Amino acid sequence: MKLIYQLGRLDTNMEQQKFKIGKDNEDYTEKAELSSLFLKKYFKEKNNDEVKVILLYPVSLPFNPNLIRDNSKLHEISKKKIEEIWEREDEYFNNPYNYFESYFPYCNEKDDFRIIHSLGSYSYGKKRDDAKKVQFDTTYGDIVLEIFLDMIKRYLKMNNSISEIYIDISSGHNIYISAMLEAFRHFATFTSLRHWVDKRKRPKFFITICDPILPGSENIYQVYIEEQRFNVFLESPIKRWEFEDIKSENFEDMKKMLFDKQTCELLVAVLERFLMTFSAIKNNIPLYLFDTYTIIDEPDEIQKLLDEIIEYLHVEIAKNYKNSPKLDKNKWIKIINTLGFYLGIIDVINHANILKYKKQKGVKKDDIKNIMKNIYNKFGLTNNIDILSVELDKLSPPDRRIAADILRSNFRNLLNRKNRDRIQRNFFAHCGLEENFVIVNEENGDIYVEYIDDLPELREMVGKMLLERI
Structure with missing residues (x-):
């Protein structure tokens, strides 16, 4: 049409x-x-x-x-x-x-x-x-x-x-x-x-x-x-500081005027999940997408939220044609485009058939390589493929299995160090497969990798690092 x-x-x-x-x-x-x-x-x-x-x-x-x-x-x-x-x-x-x-x-x-x-x-x-x-x-x-x-x-x-x-x-x-x-x-x-x-x-x-x-x-x-012709680059419409502004009191009056509390909280949560998912793709952190605890929204839920926001704004603007509500144009357009981008990313993830790995087993190394190659090609991130391949090839199981309690203890000791910047640099340099964050196992000749389990602070730290690299 x-x-x-x-x-x-x-x-x-x-x-x-x-x-x-x-x-x-x-x-x-x-x-x-x-x-x-x-x-x-x-x-x-x-x-x-x-x-x-x-x-x-x-x-x-x-x-x-x-x-x-x-x-x-x-x-x-x-x-x-x-x-x-x-x-x-x-x-x-x-x-x-x-x-x-x-x-x-x-x-x-x-x-x-x-x-x-x-x-x-x-x-x-x-x-x-x-x-x-x-x-x-x-x-x-x-x-x-x-x-x-x-x-x-x-x-x-x-x-x-x-x-x-x-x-x-x-x-x-x-x-x-x-x-x-x-x-x-x-x-x-x-x-x-x-x-x-x-x-x-x-x-x-x-x-x-x-x-x-x-x-x-x-x-x-x-x-x-x-x-x-409009060139679109792989950039988030919303930056980190804008997301923090949406969560803050600076945006509270607008939220009260347009949305109920539940919708406001849902919007903030969805935007945060988008930013972490987007950052994981752009910054070549594939294990986040496979992790059991990672939440990636269903497309129908995002579409419903998008429809609600559009309708709220439409009704607010059309209340009277002599005056207008003087909305923050740039912020609302960025929010709408972000939700549209999230739908596009979810389409790519579903098309690539990413499945959450099972606890105590992880995801097969070759599956990460093949699936992420498909995803990176969709987004034009071909350099990510070569870098990821190098890091995946470095993965090898330890000579003897290390107890989970020891791994968790080692990670908590890492958190107590003052040099968080160095931890973050190493994490991104190794595509999120840094040895202090993951467990590597071998089964029937195949290499499997997963984040250390039963360690909420690890997932919290990964999420924070992803949000800092939008």
């Missing part, structure tokens, strides 16, 4: 324009009110593609006195409704959807729409002497966030079936075009982080624009399409 976003217009001249795409004898020409609606016709006629046009309407559009002037070509019903909005301003801002759904020009042509907040102040009224002024109290960040949320909601609702997304920047104020483009970029990051097993599921992205439209002219306006 193709999805096209464009800012909706509300002008005194809403007549159809003639657009074309292509060159010479291969061009396609058709009339439409907007270039996005023209593109929908073009894609359907050319390839019989399924296409949906989503129009974004700034809530301030009706507050233009020129719309009801005698020379305005708007339909009389639309003019009357604009005057009703002016008379019942508060009612309109609580729910502007009724007007845009029923009385807006070309309301039947679009597939769906989204109202977005506006910035600035606007004077309106039938007469200049009786003009009123409306002042919008919102932020650019909230506008970016609400467009981003709309894209994410549609993408998830359609079960990742969107193959191409087009952002048409042919209409609208620069503020809203900039917000739409920024949301587009964040959304591209989300879809890239979400899909690693089958990267063909990542949609393609395009910018479209048409020649400048001159009022009253009979020109044919060329439409241009440019593909956009």
Whole structure:
């Protein structure tokens, strides 16, 4: 499916324009009110593609006195409704959807729409002497966030079936075009982080624009399409200090406003598990992924949490369109993209068929090598494969079996040393297979490795070290 976003217009001249795409004898020409609606016709006629046009309407559009002037070509019903909005301003801002759904020009042509907040102040009224002024109290960040949320909601609702997304920047104020483009970029990051097993599921992205439209002219306006490519690196959207901030009182007011206590605690726990899992993959600590005590969430649970967060934010932003909650745009986008990335990582882990090892046995050395090679190839971490192979080849069982109590005692003595930095350096230098942390056994000619068992402080230390290397 193709999805096209464009800012909706509300002008005194809403007549159809003639657009074309292509060159010479291969061009396609058709009339439409907007270039996005023209593109929908073009894609359907050319390839019989399924296409949906989503129009974004700034809530301030009706507050233009020129719309009801005698020379305005708007339909009389639309003019009357604009005057009703002016008379019942508060009612309109609580729910502007009724007007845009029923009385807006070309309301039947679009597939769906989204109202977005506006910035600035606007004077309106039938007469200049009786003009009123409306002042919008919102932020650019909230506008970016609400467009981003709309894209994410549609993408998830359609079960990742969107193959191409087009952002048409042919209409609208620069503020809203900039917000739409920024949301587009964040959304591209989300879809890239979400899909690693089958990267063909990542949609393609395009910018479209048409020649400048001159009022009253009979020109044919060329439409241009440019593909956009976004590079995504294997980096966590949320850094360690940002995670600590989410846990701290600095984020408490936001959490109280949006979530219940249980959801807040779940979000913090999930983000921590993501960070440790991500760090284990990036820093080449594979045994953490196989460890019996490591918790990696089920994808359905993460998807449910993601849906809840998106819905909470959507409801909060849409409570009133004269004001907005002034949310922390960057933080919420990072949280959403992190959950999308976690889903992508879980897909890779499940695809590689990582199984938790049995106590007192561990995981076979060759299984670690083969499974992690598959995982590292998915993420482009080919250097990790060679480094891990060297460390795995060093593993050998001791000449005689050492009692578990002695191993635990040796590790606790290690913890009591003051030079924790050196312990951490050795741990990462040996891919987490440092001799003080693991037990190596041999069975039927195969080498098995596991973390020392019944030692909670070992797992706690591993978790802390992983969080320090995000």
